Amino acid sequence: MKESEVLLEVKNLKTHFNTINGVVPSVEDVSFYINKGEKVAIVGESGSGKSVTSLSIMRLLSETGKIIDGSIHFCGRNLIELSEKDMRKIRGNEIAMVFQEPLSSLNPVMTVGKQIMESILLHQKTRKQNAKQQVIDLLNKVGIPRPEKVFSSYPHLLSGGMRQRVMIAMALSCQPKLIIADEPTTALDVTIQAQILSILKELSEQEEVAILLITHDLGVVAEVADRVIVMYAGQVVEQAEIFSIFDYPKHPYTKALLNSTPKLDFSQTELLSIEGTVPSPMEIPTGCRFYDRCDFSSEICKQSPELKEITDGHQVRCWLVEEAIDNRI
Amino acid sequence: MPLNKDALLQVKGVKKYFDVSEGIFTTKKKYLKAVDNVNFSLKQGEILGIVGESGCGKSTLGNLIMQLENPTEGEIIFDGIELSKLSAKELRRKRKDIQMIFQDPYSSLNPRMKVFDIVAEPLRTHKLASGTDLKKQVYDMLEIVGLNNKYANRYPHEFSGGQRQRIGIARALTLKPKLIVCDEPVSALDVSIQAQILNLLLKLQKEFQLTLIFIAHGIPAVKYISNRIAVMYLGKIVEIADKEQLLSNPKHPYTESLLYSVPVSHPKLRSNHEQSKLTGEMPSPVDPPPGCRFHTRCPYADEKCMEETPDLIETQDKEHYVACHYPLYRERVSNSDSVQAILD
Numbered sequence: 001m002k003e004s005e006v007l008l009e010v011k012n013l014k015t016h017f018n019t020i021n022g023v024v025p026s027v028e029d030v031s032f033y034i035n036k037g038e039k040v041a042i043v044g045e046s047g048s049g050k051s052v053t054s055l056s057i058m059r060l061l062s063e064t065g066k067i068i069d070g071s072i073h074f075c076g077r078n079l080i081e082l083s084e085k086d087m088r089k090i091r092g093n094e095i096a097m098v099f100q101e102p103l104s105s106l107n108p109v110m111t112v113g114k115q116i117m118e119s120i121l122l123h124q125k126t127r128k129q130n131a132k133q134q135v136i137d138l139l140n141k142v143g144i145p146r147p148e149k150v151f152s153s154y155p156h157l158l159s160g161g162m163r164q165r166v167m168i169a170m171a172l173s174c175q176p177k178l179i180i181a182d183e184p185t186t187a188l189d190v191t192i193q194a195q196i197l198s199i200l201k202e203l204s205e206q207e208e209v210a211i212l213l214i215t216h217d218l219g220v221v222a223e224v225a226d227r228v229i230v231m232y233a234g235q236v237v238e239q240a241e242i243f244s245i246f247d248y249p250k251h252p253y254t255k256a257l258l259n260s261t262p263k264l265d266f267s268q269t270e271l272l273s274i275e276g277t278v279p280s281p282m283e284i285p286t287g288c289r290f291y292d293r294c295d296f297s298s299e300i301c302k303q304s305p306e307l308k309e310i311t312d313g314h315q316v317r318c319w320l321v322e323e324a325i326d327n328r329i
Numbered sequence: 330m331p332l333n334k335d336a337l338l339q340v341k342g343v344k345k346y347f348d349v350s351e352g353i354f355t356t357k358k359k360y361l362k363a364v365d366n367v368n369f370s371l372k373q374g375e376i377l378g379i380v381g382e383s384g385c386g387k388s389t390l391g392n393l394i395m396q397l398e399n400p401t402e403g404e405i406i407f408d409g410i411e412l413s414k415l416s417a418k419e420l421r422r423k424r425k426d427i428q429m430i431f432q433d434p435y436s437s438l439n440p441r442m443k444v445f446d447i448v449a450e451p452l453r454t455h456k457l458a459s460g461t462d463l464k465k466q467v468y469d470m471l472e473i474v475g476l477n478n479k480y481a482n483r484y485p486h487e488f489s490g491g492q493r494q495r496i497g498i499a500r501a502l503t504l505k506p507k508l509i510v511c512d513e514p515v516s517a518l519d520v521s522i523q524a525q526i527l528n529l530l531l532k533l534q535k536e537f538q539l540t541l542i543f544i545a546h547g548i549p550a551v552k553y554i555s556n557r558i559a560v561m562y563l564g565k566i567v568e569i570a571d572k573e574q575l576l577s578n579p580k581h582p583y584t585e586s587l588l589y590s591v592p593v594s595h596p597k598l599r600s601n602h603e604q605s606k607l608t609g610e611m612p613s614p615v616d617p618p619p620g621c622r623f624h625t626r627c628p629y630a631d632e633k634c635m636e637e638t639p640d641l642i643e644t645q646d647k648e649h650y651v652a653c654h655y656p657l658y659r660e661r662v663s664n665s666d667s668v669q670a671i672l673d
Contacts, residue, residue: 045519159610189382189546191607194590198606216520219592223599242596260524262549263594264576271553273524277489 006073007177007210008057009033013070015049015056024281026052026065028234031307034178034210039201041213041225043257047278049234050214054180057212058097059087075177093123096171100183102163106155113139113151116170123174138169142199161192168199175207182214197223218261222246227313230254233279233289236307240314250316252294288319296320336370337540338394338508343367343403345389349615361615363389365564366403368641373507376534376541378555378572380548380587382611386564387544391510394542395429396420408507425455428501432513434493438485444471445481448499455504466503473536474499474529491522495529502533510542515550527554548591552576560584563614563622566641570649580644580656582627621654629655 015027027049034040044050055061057072059079072079074095079087091097099105107115113135120131132151139147142165155163164184171179181200185193201224204211213224221228221242228245230238230253238251249255259272276293285291287302294301300319307317344367346360364386371377379387392398394405396412405412407427415423428451431437438447448467452458458466468478474495485493494514501509511530515523531554534541545551551558552572559569560583568581579585586607593599609626612618621639624630633654641652 045521161610190548190587190590191382192610193592194606195608197592217592218520219594222594222596223592225596246595246597257520260521261594262524262527262547262553264549264552264588264591265594271524271527273528274521275525277491277522278519 005035006033007036007038007075008212009071009073010053010057011071011073013053013056013072014068015052015061015065016068017062017065019064021282025284026234026281027056028284030070030231030234030236032229032236032239034212036177037204037208037210039204039211039213039224039226040229041215041221041227042229042231043215043218043221044231045216045278047233047281048231049281050231051182053231054097054182054212054214057180058091058095060091060097089123092119092176093174094176095178095180096174096176098164098167098171098179098181098184100186102160102167102187103155105167106163108155111152111154112158112166116166116173119170120173134173135169138172139166141172141203142166142169143195144169160188161195164188164192164196165199168196168203172203172207172209176209178210178212179204180212180214183216184213185220186215186217193220200224218258230257233284234281235289235317236315237290237317238315239307244311244314248314250310250314250321251290251318252296252320253290256293256295288317335372337373337375337408338371339404339406340367340369340390340394341404341406343390343393343405344401345386345393345398346401359615362564362617363614364393364400367561367564367566369559369566369569371508371540371542373540374534374538375557376543376555378543378545378551378558379561380545380551380558381561382546384563384611384614385561386614387546387561388512390561391429391512391542391544394508395427395510396424422455425451425457425504426507428504428506428509430494430497430501430509430511430514433517434490434497435485435517437497438493440485443482443484444476444488444496447485447496448503451500451504457504470499470503473502473533489522490518491525494518494522494526498526498529498533502537505537506539508540508542510544512544513546514543516545516547523550530554548576548587560587563611563617565622565652566650567623567653568649568651569641570646570651574646574649578646578649580649580651580658581623581653582629582657583623585657586626621652631655 013030017024042050116135256274345364621634624634639652
């Protein structure tokens with residue numbers, strides 16, 4: 001991997017929240033990188049810290065949240081050190097975001113076209129007339145029929161799938177280098193989900209935009225990603241190229257997650273479930289965070305494992321990796 | 330389709346229209362046809378999965394079976410008795426045999442009631458147990474669904490989503506019902522918890538010989554749990570068959586495209602069926618298209634489909650019903666790189 005190709009590099013990110021009940025460490029020591037034009041997925045259950053990671057990159061944490069440590073380098077600049085004014089030039093312009101619930105992330109009292117135009121006029125020196133044409137082209141690109149009509153409609157008139165397309169058009173409006181999509185299809189039906197995912201894939205290839213996809217659904221990952229980051233309880237537990245994750249998962253959590261996903265496959269007679277729940281960030285166990293739910297935990301797991309590179313580009317946070325845990329599943 | 334005489338539940342020509350007329354002076358009525366002429370029967374001990382996109386009427390159908398909603402037309406016969414003919418008092422007694430598990434374990438549990446009272450409420454309402462007997466039954470039930478007795482005096486907010494869903498299941502089970510309608514019981518849960526709940530439901534089904542109606546929008550979960558699957562589109566059942574039969578040999582183009590829309594289970598299977606994915610969205614149920622309701626999105630539709638509404642009829646495969654003028658046959662499916670490809 002050439003250094004020049006790296007678009008975003010997150011190193012030892014630590015994000016904590018100050019609540020009335022004390023400090024909640026949501027993200028602990030997270031490191032990863034995204035190359036130009038690459039599609040990377042972060043998978044994890046609720047409470048794994050995947051959304052907080054993305055909000056930390058955008059510096060959109062609520063007042064109680066604070067980045068304690070680490071660096072986020074984007075195109076050579078450390079985003080953590082930027083002033084709010086400089087950060088605003090990056091948000092929506094160089095890094096754009098697509099959220100899960102399009103209805104609550106769109107302004108209900110502004111027409112769709114105006115909202116998209118807003119970011120174009122803010123970030124680019126262009127005339128209103130040109131901007132309007134740009135918006136219509138964008139709406140066309142994301143597969144919206146009759147874009148002129150949609151341009152002047154309000155969000156509530158559109159269906160969920162259409163709204164998500166509008167969000168993608170908005171994210172694309174300033175030709176960003178990176179789009180962060182936080183559960184973009186979770187609120188949608190399967191048929192619409194398939195449509196949105198193929199739009200995302202197509203666009204990332206045509207426009208050479210990198211995509212950071214945040215999801216809990218391994219199926220979505222299998223459809224889209226080039227590389228996968230698995231998070232559990234605020235830590236990265238495994239990171240690898242997509243085929244390695246699906247063919248040779250190393251961490252017991254990744255394996256369990258793969259086995260607990262219902263498939264259309266008839267060979268799957270039994271769905272393995274992971275007992276217990278993700279530990280609350282208030283009561284993170286010392287040692288390996290998956291200790292309580294892991295079938296293979298032993299004495300050594302009471303100490304914290306490090307994220308270790310086992311083969312080229314495949315990192316795992318587990319003590320038992322050296323032992324042949326593959327043979328035991 | 331013929332209805333089975335000794336079925337536990339028979340749904341005959343059931344329709345549910347909601348009045349959505351606008352304005353006070355307009356005389357023209359507008360109806361949202363949420364459920365439009367649905368027929369099926371359910372044997373004792375069977376698990377029927379109902380799938381469809383949002384707005385297809387699957388939840389309304391569940392509510393109709395629960396008698397939470399009165400059908401506009403048609404009969405729902407449970408255990409040989411037509412439910413809509415019962416008086417309020419008789420219905421209340423009958424209700425104890427039909428229970429429901431809801432989608433959202435956060436809003437379906439009373440936040441001011443302790444777990445013990447939530448699970449005990451049905452027993453108290455139907456005056457089936459009291460005192461130590463009640464206590465024993467509730468504790469047993471909590472244990473059956475995998476909750477520790479010491480949680481009985483806690484409130485719902487102290488539990489995680491999966492645990493709450495277990496409380497919801499315990500509440501539905503305490504009356505030892507014959508039929509449980511599960512309305513998307515796992516869609517609000519995390520993947521690893523979904524598997525726990527699905528396995529729990531299967532275990533309980535075997536243990537108590539339950540008959541389940543499992544409503545969901547995702548085929549994989551339904552496939553895992555059901556014996557038979559019904560696919561709904563705009564208020565109608567478009568295909569109903571045995572699980573293996575429906576998945577390996579779908580006859581309705583909608584079922585086929587639903588299967589193709591399911592995200593692949595492995596990246597190597599990626600986009601080898603891009604062309605079969607559904608385009609467009611489901612039309613509004615207020616103004617459904619004439620003829621076959623799927624014709625606007627169907628890749629095989631012709632003029633006949635735009636005019637004539639197809640009936641749900643049995644194909645040459647036994648017990649496999651489909652509502653399509655041109656049902657897909659195995660040859661045709663296997664030519665277009667086949668559902669088998671996803672299944673392999």
